[in-house]
Structure formats: C-alpha cells, structure tokens
Amino acid sequence: MDSTTLYFRQGPSDKVYQASIQPKDQGFMVHFAYGRRGTTLTTGCKTQVPVEYQVAKAIYDKLIREKTAKGYAPGPDTAKPKPPDAPSQHSGIHCQLLNSITDQQLDQFLFSDEYWMQEKLDGRRLLLRKDGDEITGINRLGFPTAVPETIRRDAAKYPRNFLLDGEAVGDTFHAFDLLTIGSEDMRNKCFSVRYLRMRDMLNAFYHQHIREVKCLSTPGMAGWFHQFKREGKEGVVFKHKDAPYTPGRPNSGGSQLKYKFYETASFIVTKVNDQRSVALSLFESGTLHPAGNVTIPPNHDIPEVGAVVDCRYLYAFKESGSIYQPVFLGPRGDIRAEECTISQLKYKAEVPVSV
Template sequence: MEAKSVALRLKAGSSDKAYTAELKQEGTGWVVHCANGRYGGTLKPQIKTPDPVDYETADKIYTKIVNEKTRKGYTAGGDGVAFAGTENAGRVTGFQPQLLNPTTEEELLEVIAREPGQWVAQVKFDGERRGLNVVDGKITTANKLGLEVPVRGEFAQAVEALVAAGLKDFAIDCEDMGKYLVPFDVLSIDGTDLANQPLKARLHQLNVFSNLCAKADVDDTLRCADTWVIDNVALAKELIARHREKKAEGLVFKRLDAPYVAGKPNSGGDQVKLKFYNDITARVSGHTTGKRSVSMELLQDGDWTEVGKVTVPANKKIPEIGALIDVQYLYAYEGGSLFQPTFRGVRTDYLEEDCTTDKLCYKPDDEYMPSMEAVEDDQPSL
C-alpha cells in the first residue's frame, strides 16, 4: 500500500485548467483529496472521501478520477497539451470549440435592454458537438474534446454533393442530431479563416452555406440553425416563451461583434446559453461512495422508483438518506432518470407524497428542428 498523487493540466484556447489528486493515509484508513481551478491560481479543494476508507476502496476512487480526467484531455506535465502521451494523441484534430457559460433569464434581459440589436439568438440543440472540416474534399469530424470521430455515411454523401457543387474547403461548428447535422457557425470557407471576424460576418457565411446546401439538395441532412436578431426585450421574451412551450432545451445568445474564441471564459462572455430547466422534489435514496452525489427516487403508482443521481456542490452539506431535496433538471426520460439534474437544496416544507413522477416533464417525441427554407444571398439570417 502506497500513497499516490498526480498534477494534471489542460489548455484549450483561453482556458488553462489544473487538477490535482492525492491518495494518502489518514489514521488507520485512506482518503482521496482533489483540487481544481485555473492553472497558476488557487485551486479549490474537493474531498472525495468524507471519512477514511480501506486502501482498496480509496485506490479505486483515485484511479477512476484520474482516468476520467485523462479521458477529457488532462495530461501530466507542464505544457497541458490535450491528450499528449495518451492513446488518443493520434486522434487530436486541433478543433477547439467555443464553450458557453449559463445565464439566467433576468440577467439576459438586462443585457438586451442595455444593448438592443447587438445580440442574436439561436436554438440550443440537444445532440453531440461536432467540428466538421473539409479540405480539398477530404472530411474530418471531431467531437467536443477535439478528437477525430468517424464520419456518418449520410454526412459524407452530403459533403460530396457540396464538393461537386464547387465548395471543396470549409469548416463548420455544428450539432450532430443523429439523422442530420445543425451547422450554427462557419469557421472558414473557401480557404478564408473566419474565426477572428465578427459573428455578423460569420452568420452571413452561414446563410451562404445554407443556400449552397439547398442548391445541392442536402438541406435535409445539413439543416442550418435559425437565427434571430434581438432588437428589444419584448422579442427576447417572446422567443423564450415560444421555445419553452415547444420544450426546446434552451436558447443561445451571441453578440454580433464577437469573434469565435475557443474554450470557455471564467464568467459571462459574448456567447451565453439559457437552458429551460424544470423543478422537482425528490427523496434521497442513497449516497455514492467517493462522490459528492446522492441517488434520488420518486413515487410512481405508490412505489418508490429510482430517477438517477445528482451532485451536491462542495459548499453544501450532503443530505441524509430519506431527506427531500429540490432538484432542477432539463427533462426526464420515460421510465428512466433526470437529464442534467442540479441540486438546489433540502426541502422541509414538502411531504413524501408530494414527490411523484406525475409532476415530471418528459423529453418530447418531436423536437424542435431548424427550418429548411433557403434565404436570399443578400439577406443573411439577420
């Protein structure tokens, strides 16, 4: 039995993150302590084992944590190059997506009131992030981590049709919805790098790209995102209400003068996401060893049924088994768990009979899809 420790780092665009993990003896048992934060700054501690455990259990927790971080691109060493020295090193494409911080409706409306006409909105799609790059007709697709992933046959056929129509070089940021892609930003086209240009210029190119997709008859496979200029608070409220009613995952709001910047800012930013969450009160059914998470359950036809787990923030006490907790989530799967749950706190003003599955909001069968109507070349989606 031996103590272990590791210092990891990940650089992506403007983001530079550090993570440390330590397996050490405490009394007659063993504990796992971690910390994370910006590289070179003060790291925030994370205690993975509130109480000492046996060495085998602690070692499993430590190993699992380190493996999870390295799968995300963290590496040991000073440069922080993603996946360096790992089995995924050969899959690195260079694609580094721009990531968004969440916002609230109140914060968003305040910004729009101050800056009318300076922001646009797009629907936030619930798929897998993809960077699609085409150079002289050769296709490369990357996931959110920037690792190369296989190209679906129908997507390759759509790109071949665009190449045949004359578009042999382009890079787009999009969402993979399974049967189709939703391009929402154009990073380059015909060899011209657009990342440093303002969003307004990139949206114009997105509409040019959309028109080409329509002319090549692939707009069913490449469905470019709808975009709305937010001229006033009333329009923002109307869009939010409309898409909340349609049970969309949320909306993304972007400044028209902003360039495409890889990574996520520490706070705020020129692009933010507004997710349409729901609330439910559930009962805690168990604790997860080595994690700050608890299992949840709800009453269904008089019987308790599991609805997944939720992480408890480090600044809040882990609730006891049997406690009732308020949880925010995007939607629920029929017969399954809550999607993207967020712990809000313990509820003392609810009864167990209030914790029922009939209050859940489920994922809709027919999701919002972007329109397939081509726009005039001189009328970008603005």
C-alpha cells in the same frame, strides 16, 4: 486489421456496435463505437496505451463475445460511419464553450440590440470539417469522432473546404457557426459576418441532413424565446454580433452565453444497480460524492462503471447532493471525468421560514 460491426434490433431499440483493432506506434489499440443506428456514435478506446497484438485481440474477442451474448448479431457494413482516428490524435481544433446566465440576467440579453439568439439543440456537439475528399467529425474536446453517413454524403457535395460548428441530432447536423471556408479563416471575424457567410454557403447546395440554426434578433427575440420554452426546447444561446470565435471557456461571462429551460449535468457512473439503474457521483474538491440514481431506458445500453453520462433533472437537494426526477439522456464520451463536479448542480430554492 480486425473489425466488426454488430447490430441489435428489438422493440424500439435499433442499435449498432463497432469494434476494431488499429495499429499505433509499435503496438495496437482496441477502439469501439456504439449508439442508435444512423446517429452520431459514441466512441472510445479499451486500451489506454498501445499493447501487443495478442493482448489487443483478447480484449477485442471479449468485447464481441459480450455483445453477441446480449443479442447483437453481425450485419452489413455498408452504412457504417468511417471509424474515427485514435482518440490520442488531437485535431488541433478547439471549440468555443459557453457559460450560463441566470434568470436575473436574462432581460439584458433578450432586449439587446447587440446580441443575436439561436435555439440550443438537444444534441451532441460536433465540428464538421471538409478537407478535399475527406469529411471529419471533431468532438468538443477536439478529438476525431464518427460522422453519420447521411451527414457525410451531404458535406461532400459542397465544392470547397470548410469547418462548421454545430450539433448532431440523430442523422442531421445543425450548423450554427462557420469557422473556415476555402482558404479563409473566419474565426477572427465578427459573428454576424460568420453567420451570414454560413447562410450563403448553405444556400448554395442541396443538403437534406445539414440544417442552419436560424439567428433571431430584436424586435421579436423575446417572443421566440417564450415560444421555444412552450415547445419544450432545451434552451437558447445569446451571441454578441461583433465578437470573434474564441476557443475554450472563459472563467466567467463571455461573448456567447447559454440559457437552459431545464437543468442538465454530466455525472460519473459509480455502480450498476439492479433493475436497469446506475448510481451517479460528482467530484467536489477532488473527492467523489453520491448524486443519486437514474433508470436507463430500454433503448440505451447500461453504461459501465466509470462512464460519463448526461442526465436531466428538476433540481438538486442541498443536504444530500442528490438530483430529483432524473432522466437519463445518454453517454458523453466527449466530456472528461474531472468536468463532472458538484458546481454544475442547481439546488431547490429554499423557502424562507416565517418568524
């Protein structure tokens, strides 16, 4: 089938764009992947259902024309990640998603003997699975996703099958949980057992691009927390040491909870403005509401209307719903549009009026 890898390098930008036509059922799908070279690529599909080859080829050719017009050029394909399977083919794996805690709840976790703490990485959620000679990436929605070649090579060195949960940051996988090893399913075991087995596993072979996310416990957990905050880290995760791995997100609370040092949210792009800026919106009761604008840095492609993107911000204004001091973090192909709701926002604290 048709497949192309294009590269763009100018100033700080070093990006890759892949497009391919793949057969599905009685028709064809047009897949794409893009991002910085050597990182976990954002993947997607230009066709929602299989179409005739002539239709797929026209969409594919249009993609290539648009990219080459922007300065992308063909290059060697040797270092490109293996193209992901069609997004409609769910892996059957569901990751555990976390609720946040407030400042008022923080101390009960920081000084607890029952909870262990790990740094929360500013990356992309990735489950890494080795099954024989096949290395597969799985995103937070459970769909196959591309794996950087550096991570793939390291994962292949381990002699047994495994399923790790973690975050991909650039060309490095940061593992924070072990779900399976060999034929053993670890998900029903307590977190302390899973973590120690993962540590033993990672100590058993050389892997420059797979790293363990260290666990911290009392005493001393509060000191590490404040150090992470001073260093500008994204946040921390508290995990009950006796809890099993529970797929999905609970309605409230949970055995694993996150605390962020700054606010982030996922938004839907509703307009491409002038001067490398896009308009952002969020759902409330099924209706889209404007949430402000954000500038797209030169090392990122301008996202299309309808894309889901992550932004960091200082706070949101209650009256307008707009975010203050937004910073574009990147596209999020692993987050559904319906998850982009106003309930994500943290608002500026109101100052009491003296009477």
